[in-house]
Amino acid sequence: DVQLVQSGPELKKPGESLRISCEASGYSFSSYWITWVRQMPGRGLEWMGKIDPSDSYTNYSPSFRGHVTLSADRSTSTTYLHLSNLKASDTAIYYCARVELPENYFAPWGQGTLVTVSS
Amino acid sequence: QSALTQPASVSGSPGQSITISCTGTSSDIGSHDLVSWYRQHPGKVPKLIIFENTKRPSGVSFRFSASKSGNTASLTISGLQTEDEADYFCCSYAGSSTFVFGGGTKLTVL
Numbered sequence: 001d002v003q004l005v006q007s008g009p010e011l012k013k014p015g016e017s018l019r020i021s022c023e024a025s026g027y028s029f030s031s032y033w034i035t036w037v038r039q040m041p042g043r044g045l046e047w048m049g050k051i052d053p054s055d056s057y058t059n060y061s062p063s064f065r066g067h068v069t070l071s072a073d074r075s076t077s078t079t080y081l082h083l084s085n086l087k088a089s090d091t092a093i094y095y096c097a098r099v100e101l102p103e104n105y106f107a108p109w110g111q112g113t114l115v116t117v118s119s
Numbered sequence: 120q121s122a123l124t125q126p127a128s129v130s131g132s133p134g135q136s137i138t139i140s141c142t143g144t145s146s147d148i149g150s151h152d153l154v155s156w157y158r159q160h161p162g163k164v165p166k167l168i169i170f171e172n173t174k175r176p177s178g179v180s181f182r183f184s185a186s187k188s189g190n191t192a193s194l195t196i197s198g199l200q201t202e203d204e205a206d207y208f209c210c211s212y213a214g215s216s217t218f219v220f221g222g223g224t225k226l227t228v229l
Contacts, residue, residue: 033216035218037165037220043223044122044206044208044220044221044222044223045157045159045165045208045210045220045223046122046220047210047217047218047219047220050216050217050218059215059216059217061120061217061219062120063120095164095165100170103153103155103170103171103174104151104153104155104170104212104218105153105155105167105170105171105210106155106157106165106167106210107166107167107176109164109165109166110164111164112164
């Protein structure tokens with residue numbers, strides 16, 4: 001089965017940095033983009049960016065560019081979301097999802113990682 | 120890159136049909152036949168229910184159908200069931216390997 005498993009919940013202080021992982025299994029890791037989506041408490045889904053694991057080429061939403069960095073490790077079939085200089089407004093659930101091409105839809109999704117930023 | 124526009128909420132009674140609209144621009148929905156829809160129950164992971172404007176993945180009920188015209192996509196749920204009560208999000212490819220979501224619509228089954 002195709003599966004994406006994310007790292008566990010995080011509690012961080014403002015100004016700190018964070019790395020969330022998304023480990024893929026059940027398919028050829030380099031053959032599919034991975035995308036990341038943010039969901040703030042009680043809010044909708046926001047597309048953050050995507051990475052192509054075959055060459056680590058990334059694209060970001062203008063809303064997140066400069067604050068987020070995506071990376072991939074083909075040796076462990078894992079993609080990472082890096083967030084720097086955390087603020088309380090970064091408190092959210094972060095999801096990774098596989099991008100099916102050329103249809104450009106997201107499936108499956110990881111289980112989500114809750115990030116809480118609080119002093 | 121602005122979010123696609125969806126109504127904040129819709130409601131219907133069991134057995135009825137409802138339609139959720141999703142309005143974008145000529146840069147996203149209007150330029151690509153790549154609208155997908157996701158359903159999210161409270162506290163759960165979003166699930167794909169429609170892709171490429173109108174196609175249903177295997178395992179998704181025939182009660183879900185969708186369409187696209189110009190810059191607007193629509194999701195219709197027929198024969199409403201209580202289990203359909205959830206949040207629904209549209210998403211469109213926006214060119215240059217980027218995507219944009221709608222703000223989401225809360226469906227209440229009365």
